[in-house]
Amino acid sequence: MKRLHPISGVNRTLGYAIRVGAFAFFAGTVLSGPLAALPFAVTFVLAPLAVLVGGAYGVARYYRFSYELSDGRLSVQSGVFDRQEREIPLGRIQNVDIERSVVQRLFGLAIVKFETAGGSATEAVLNAVTETEAMELQAAVARHRRDGADTETETREGGDGTETATGRAIETDDQTERPQQRRLYELSGRDLLVLAALSFRLSAPAVVLFGVPFGQEYARQFLSASVGVLGGPATVSLALLPTYSTGELVLIGSVALVEFVLAAWLLSAAFTITEYYNFRLDYVGDDLRYQRGLLQQYSGSIPLEKVQTVTIRENALMRQFGYAALAVETAGYAPGSGNQDTNNTAIPLDDRETVTAVAEALTDAEAPEITGLPARSRRRYAVRYSLLALGATALLAGIHAFVQSIPFWYAPLALVPVTAFAGYLTWRHRGYALLAHRFATRSGFLVRRTRLVPYYRIQTVIGTRSVFQRRLSLASVTADTASTAGLVGGDATAHDIDDTTAREVHETLRTRLMDDLQRRAGERDSHNLEGFAAEGPRR
Amino acid sequence: METLDSRVRILWTMRAVVLATILTGLAVVIDRFAVAIDWRLVAALWVVAAAVGTVHAILHYRRWGFGIQDDDLYLVRGVVTQVDTSVPYVRVQHTDTQRGPVERLVGLSSVVVYTAGSRGADIRIPGLQPERATELREQLRDLAAESEATDAV
Numbered sequence: 001m002k003r004l005h006p007i008s009g010v011n012r013t014l015g016y017a018i019r020v021g022a023f024a025f026f027a028g029t030v031l032s033g034p035l036a037a038l039p040f041a042v043t044f045v046l047a048p049l050a051v052l053v054g055g056a057y058g059v060a061r062y063y064r065f066s067y068e069l070s071d072g073r074l075s076v077q078s079g080v081f082d083r084q085e086r087e088i089p090l091g092r093i094q095n096v097d098i099e100r101s102v103v104q105r106l107f108g109l110a111i112v113k114f115e116t117a118g119g120s121a122t123e124a125v126l127n128a129v130t131e132t133e134a135m136e137l138q139a140a141v142a143r144h145r146r147d148g149a150d151t152e153t154e155t156r157e158g159g160d161g162t163e164t165a166t167g168r169a170i171e172t173d174d175q176t177e178r179p180q181q182r183r184l185y186e187l188s189g190r191d192l193l194v195l196a197a198l199s200f201r202l203s204a205p206a207v208v209l210f211g212v213p214f215g216q217e218y219a220r221q222f223l224s225a226s227v228g229v230l231g232g233p234a235t236v237s238l239a240l241l242p243t244y245s246t247g248e249l250v251l252i253g254s255v256a257l258v259e260f261v262l263a264a265w266l267l268s269a270a271f272t273i274t275e276y277y278n279f280r281l282d283y284v285g286d287d288l289r290y291q292r293g294l295l296q297q298y299s300g301s302i303p304l305e306k307v308q309t310v311t312i313r314e315n316a317l318m319r320q321f322g323y324a325a326l327a328v329e330t331a332g333y334a335p336g337s338g339n340q341d342t343n344n345t346a347i348p349l350d351d352r353e354t355v356t357a358v359a360e361a362l363t364d365a366e367a368p369e370i371t372g373l374p375a376r377s378r379r380r381y382a383v384r385y386s387l388l389a390l391g392a393t394a395l396l397a398g399i400h401a402f403v404q405s406i407p408f409w410y411a412p413l414a415l416v417p418v419t420a421f422a423g424y425l426t427w428r429h430r431g432y433a434l435l436a437h438r439f440a441t442r443s444g445f446l447v448r449r450t451r452l453v454p455y456y457r458i459q460t461v462i463g464t465r466s467v468f469q470r471r472l473s474l475a476s477v478t479a480d481t482a483s484t485a486g487l488v489g490g491d492a493t494a495h496d497i498d499d500t501t502a503r504e505v506h507e508t509l510r511t512r513l514m515d516d517l518q519r520r521a522g523e524r525d526s527h528n529l530e531g532f533a534a535e536g537p538r539r
Numbered sequence: 540m541e542t543l544d545s546r547v548r549i550l551w552t553m554r555a556v557v558l559a560t561i562l563t564g565l566a567v568v569i570d571r572f573a574v575a576i577d578w579r580l581v582a583a584l585w586v587v588a589a590a591v592g593t594v595h596a597i598l599h600y601r602r603w604g605f606g607i608q609d610d611d612l613y614l615v616r617g618v619v620t621q622v623d624t625s626v627p628y629v630r631v632q633h634t635d636t637q638r639g640p641v642e643r644l645v646g647l648s649s650v651v652v653y654t655a656g657s658r659g660a661d662i663r664i665p666g667l668q669p670e671r672a673t674e675l676r677e678q679l680r681d682l683a684a685e686s687e688a689t690d691a692v
Contacts, residue, residue, distance in 0.1 A: 117655060331655065459656030461625040470621070480656040491657075510625050514610050517629060 001066035008128040013058030020054025090144040092116050094332030097300035098134045110134040115332030142287045179285025187279035195349035196269035198317045204268035276348045306330045308483035312450040324355040331482035368440035370431035377496040378427050385423030389415040432494035441492045451492045455512035457481045463506050475502035540604035547666025548600045555592020630654045631683035636672045648672035
């Protein structure tokens with residue numbers, strides 16, 4: 001069994017000492033001060049004691065935590081009071097992610113995260129080990145998958161992970177030669193800037209909103225200056241608010257709004273740049289491996305055989321300029337485990353042709369010819385989207401009639417053309433296609449997602465018909481997979497298609513699943529006969 | 540297509556009546572502490588809610604069906620939104636029989652089939668005779684084992 005890097009032990013010890021010490025200090029101050037339950041001097045005994053206890057706990061945690069990668073599994077022991085021993089078969093590991101913060105990079109350390117399909121959180125986190133150890137662990141998991149598929153026991157990794165270059169060189173005559181590495185995709189500097197400009201993060205306006213009170217004076221001066229240039233009042237401040245004319249207020253308001261959006265946009269661009277700086281995607285043997293990040297660096301491996309769905313993602317702006325992004329989804333990340341959208345990214349942004357080409361290379365599938373929805377479902381979308389405006393009107397009408405009179409209570413009706421058009425746009429971007437070995441679905445207007453689901457990845461097939469759909473003899477068919485991205489970005493669903501077609505699609509999905517499973521089983525058998533060594537990287 | 544045990548109607552009707560009572564209770568609370576509501580309105584609310592629930596229970600029972608097909612378990616259900624689901628045996632992770640306190644009272648049992656999917660991860664067949672539930676669970680277990688999964692997740 002191996003321990004984490006000593007520096008992380010020191011870090012953890014200091015962390016616990018400070019936290020527990022601070023807690024004791026505050027508790028002591030409160031108990032002796034406002035509550036007067038203890039003499040004040042006690043705090044000066046309590047706090048240092050707590051620092052010692054916290055430090056001791058940190059040391060104990062460090063020494064209790066050990067891990068080992070051997071016999072085809074990862075074992076992790078942890079916990080001081082609640083002791084835990086966890087074993088993860090290497091074949092079940094979906095993703096291995098490596099993270100390095102700025103401080104960790106200074107010390108040459110990295111956090112390694114292992115994801116499996118079960119569970120509600122990351123299954124094993126090694127915080128932190130040396131960079132070389134992190135790479136070695138990632139490689140060992142990939143190696144196991146490559147070699148261990150046909151041999152039950154894995155003895156090569158029984159060592160202590162200190163395999164040297166000479167150790168490898170001796171073994172090159174059998175299967176342990178270094179996996180072939182091939183660059184699949186690299187994000188150019190220009191594309192990074194375009195990506196930063198075209199992607200808008202919702203967190204950015206929030207950060208600006210929280211940030212403004214801290215830089216209040218600068219924000220006010222900047223606003224004054226820009227309003228002054230545009231011929232407004234020379235100084236802008238809250239105290240002067242009642243003295244402005246309506247025109248001036250409108251000017252100040254709109255300038256403030258424009259500057260707010262601009263600040264949020266710039267901040268969002270800065271976030272995107274630090275996150276996707278130097279993005280690269282490689283084939284390493286049978287794995288995809290990405291690397292990215294300016295300050296905090298990330299790298300992760302996605303085994304191709306664990307890929308559930310491949311999704312082409314285009315937001316409305318990207319579509320205008322002919323760009324798209326690509327995501328490769330596995331069953332690894334737990335729902336809501338934060339940055340799974342970025343962790344799944346295969347291409348952050350490139351022109352549509354490149355994205356389609358990589359998607360085709362990854363899935364062995366032709367670019368889908370999407371079938372749109374029948375025209376009769378169009379009305380449904382217009383009506384469904386207009387319900388919002390109609391509902392708001394009804395609410396206001398109710399208040400107007402029974403509680404208090406409201407002028408222009410029918411104003412929301414003006415939104416109906418807008419909502420109807422939004423419904424139309426949603427309708428137009430939805431569709432599906434049945435390919436040779438993949439089910440393709442497309443949906444979304446603001447962010448359009450084209451999902452490619454291999455038939456053999458389907459878990460269940462679900463057909464739904466609501467009352468309103470039945471009236472127009474429409475139905476929806478969903479191909480459910482184990483991909484966790486479905487929880488965020490929606491399922492692979494063919495919405496509102498003709499009822500008879502839906503039944504056919506349902507049947508097709510069922511039979512193709514069985515066919516493709518058998519086909520793959522057949523391929524696997526023949527692979528086993530031929531042996532893996534001669535095969536090389538296989539997709 | 541196999542149907543559910545007819546006693547499931549009693550179960551579902553009971554559930555609807557309980558729900559209607561809770562709803563009416565809420566109206567009574569509002570009546571006491573906020574806005575005065577006519578008691579006849581409250582009574583009407585209870586009757587309507589219970590009636591709708593009962594009709595729904597009967598229609599739901601009529602609609603519910605499942606079949607053990609060659610490669611998958613097929614389920615049809617839903618009154619307002621009709622749903623039909625195919626669960627391939629290859630995808631069955633494990634199966635449960637479950638009996639809640641109310642179900643035990645009526646003498647019924649449910650079978651729950653789990654898949655690794657993200658949406659329809661657990662599929663429940665309610666309203667079965669306990670013997671049939673056990674039999675079904677074992678049948679599904681055998682079918683899942685036979686159809687040996689070639690692809691773990």
